[in-house]
Amino acid sequence: MTLRPLSRYIPVLDWGRSYNGNALSNDLIAAVIVTIMLVPQSLAYALLAGLPPEAGIYASIVPIILYAIFGTSRALAVGPVAVVSLMTAAAIGNIAEAGTMGYAAAALTLAFLSGAMLLTMGILRLGFIANFLSHPVIAGFITASGILIASSQIGHILGVKTEGHTLPEILGSLVHGLGSTNWITVAIGVPATAFLFWVRKGLKPLLRSKGVGPRLADVLTKAGPVAAVVVTTLAVWAFGLADKGVKIVGDVPQSLPPLTIPDFSPSLVMQLLVPALLISVIGFVESISVAQTLAAKKRQRIDPDQELIGLGAANLGAAFTGGYPVTGGFARSVVNFDAGAETPAAGAFTAIGLAIAAVALTPLVFFLPKATLAATIIVAVLSLVDFSILKRSWTYSKDDFIAVLATILLTLTLGVETGVSAGVLLSLVLHIYKTTRPHIAEVGLVEGSEHFRNILRHPVKTDPALLSVRIDQSLYFANARFLEDFIYKRVMGHSEIKDVVLMFPAVNEVDLSALESLEAINSRLKDVGIRLHLSEVKGPVMDRLKRSHLLQELSGEVFLSQYDAWRRLTKADG
């Protein structure tokens, strides 16, 4: 590991030095807008994660500040997000009962493990682990998660208790509970959902057509959920609906984030290791793609390894301040960026806004109906559901289509952890499968030139005693046997062949398995009186081959160019 300057690890030392009044006022405005949006959203995501509502607020305060210190994105807003909240619920749901102390403690442990993993990956520069998640797998996973989240919230809209972490379980418990639907809850939840949909789709165009300026129209649109919260809370309070079966948020402690200690009991840690890894990697992938999109717009750069450190610090912060796993969220980051945030200080100001809300506003949400929070979740996550990836992948590549479809179906039916793990595994297997059958072409000389081309596609000159084979891929364990089979199939039964030349212009690597296959090919061909030659071997590959016995034992020669081999081995050109 190379040593890096301290400011690489703590970017605040970099941008903090040039901070000025202009940036300050831009950051402050952005912070106000984001805070307004985050209060209901944080409460809602905590509900989704099965945690008390204040956990959502707490998880938005210290993590934001820590990310501002350690992260490289200038606009990323870190906090609870829908998919990670769902994954938290799935991970802890089987271990503890929602609403208990054990549940909240397990959420802290999950945040701690996730933070520790992200930090470790960052320090060891292991960000490449995220590369194992292909785009189709992510797209399928996010879509399926959106469906799971939305359907898990329908119960809150109907006043029916639902259970489970898979679509069949959720729908089953929903159908089972339909008889006990609370119609007053429905009367709050359905209009709230409709209103929020309209705010999202129709309000901004309407305001603009009435001559409202774009910036103000934007702020009013973002404040839609706050309006829904205020109106429905007042309605519940005024008409005493809480006594008529409408579930409300209830008591929320009026406090700054508390200092908390995660539960480190070994059995809990063991159970949460895999979920924490999945949450880390998925959170990182979601976060980095948002960060890169926003950074590119201003020609800023995101350092993936440093992002791991920033997100790791944020999650550790969440673990010790009553939160749960967090990451950079798409919606909140875009709002932050659009609102003009210039530096991570905007995030710090947002944290202050949320801290004020936690201390001052929490009594006001006592009568907030859970149905309203469910409505904000449903409207937010339906934008995640995007089946177009199925059509895109079908048109572009069947392998990718299989990976998407399997990820969606398995996530819906077996849950988030199985779904995403199976997706990753399947895309790896499909990739290896493709590379196990590399393109290998038998080539001949293009008359009047020094070029060699595929004999199946071009009219070329060949010599029956000379077999020239071009390999269009690196050779490694998964395709080494394929090359052996190809050569034996072509050579055995053709006793006129005296020389075989393998052309290596596209071979960037020969691993030990492939080396042993080449040695086997060499010795087996030698047994039947055929010489093996190589041509156009790249420098680094040649360096490595020199460290083996292949070159000494090679029955033939290594030619600089295939044309050299042709001239030496055929009588065709004299």
Added chain:
Amino acid sequence: MTLRPLSRYIPVLDWGRSYNGNALSNDLIAAVIVTIMLVPQSLAYALLAGLPPEAGIYASIVPIILYAIFGTSRALAVGPVAVVSLMTAAAIGNIAEAGTMGYAAAALTLAFLSGAMLLTMGILRLGFIANFLSHPVIAGFITASGILIASSQIGHILGVKTEGHTLPEILGSLVHGLGSTNWITVAIGVPATAFLFWVRKGLKPLLRSKGVGPRLADVLTKAGPVAAVVVTTLAVWAFGLADKGVKIVGDVPQSLPPLTIPDFSPSLVMQLLVPALLISVIGFVESISVAQTLAAKKRQRIDPDQELIGLGAANLGAAFTGGYPVTGGFARSVVNFDAGAETPAAGAFTAIGLAIAAVALTPLVFFLPKATLAATIIVAVLSLVDFSILKRSWTYSKDDFIAVLATILLTLTLGVETGVSAGVLLSLVLHIYKTTRPHIAEVGLVEGSEHFRNILRHPVKTDPALLSVRIDQSLYFANARFLEDFIYKRVMGHSEIKDVVLMFPAVNEVDLSALESLEAINSRLKDVGIRLHLSEVKGPVMDRLKRSHLLQELSGEVFLSQYDAWRRLTKADG
């Protein structure tokens, strides 16, 4: 799936037609030699697998015949082998007590599952699954298995009961039992082991120096184990050593292979699925490499998919005739080949020889001491132990070295299944890791030519407004993000860059993830006023890209050659 002629599925229809008297006599001689060698070996491997001795003989009869009908190798001898016997013991050892009916029934189930898997893989042409096993992983696994097998037999030599399937367990129980060493057993086992070593290393040179012909010397050497069996059996019988604590083989039913039905209870099947898959794949890999080595010597060809069918049929045969999982063995196949076997009929004659032994000779092994069988196993498997792979891989490639070392250590300490699974997983992860950082070079024009070379290695002409990047690998999900990072890192903060050209001459594939990365690069560069171009895109890649929106949305052009791009985009050449 294409239709293949029937003789592709049943090779006997092919070679059977031209069978003649000469081939018959060669095959008969080979069969006699192999039979002599197989009797003690089969008894010994059954002991290793924790099964009654006759299971080893039964597993060598019907499977050989079925392989003769369906297999493609002319010299491969199918039956129990050391590594598969060890894996059988490991798979069943945790489920049933060795020596019980349940244990034997589970062995049948394991053979059935393994046969069904091999057959399915063969019919669906899934032989590529074996490619997931890299040579270093196999080499490490075989070496570690040899150590495990040899150490598990030391107990028999000492007359001490040992337990466990990992080196610490085996050595632990050995040390624990040392106090109860049976010295008479030692007096049989140690000389038998020494004798067999000498037979293997010293007998043949001695016989040759005494003027014995090479063929006879060979047969006498192969008969060494039989001599050990005869002498020690007579000793036990003559001196009544069985009453003095020497463990003997005891009653072996005098019978042809019985018709048996595997136990299909779902819980057993579920427990054995993974072990059966590992046994299938490892057995297949071992078998095919032996078959290919022997076939190449006579310019014959092995069809890997048909081999799966042959081995599948053999294992199903074992399942229904009192056997256990089988595969093509190295030692017996080489003996068969050296003895002059011309067709799979040699295998069928061997089966007849073993059937005669099963009916006629089994009473003779009543007093055979288990220590002698243990000695034959130890001497046989020590040839599997080969640590040179550690040195080879260390010299050649550190990645391969890590895979070997991890496979050896994990197989020894955690057992065969964990060891080989971890090895496979590790080599996949290391491979993906390597390809996540593909070689990407910034290139410039070689003065006075149309060639472009790496700016770091060659003196080349560049244009500050034009960034030309050559990608030396296919683009897929695991390296798509790396390309994005590379481009952003290079472009951001360099406002003089107006055009970026990606050279694709070595890109054989662009999967959906990489496509989306290219789209992201295109749109992010467009946001900051940089155009993205492609050059030297291969035909198949271009065909696929045309099915996406990338080419319509591309801010720049697609150039046939990088030189075209250079001429168009720079003022350098007018």
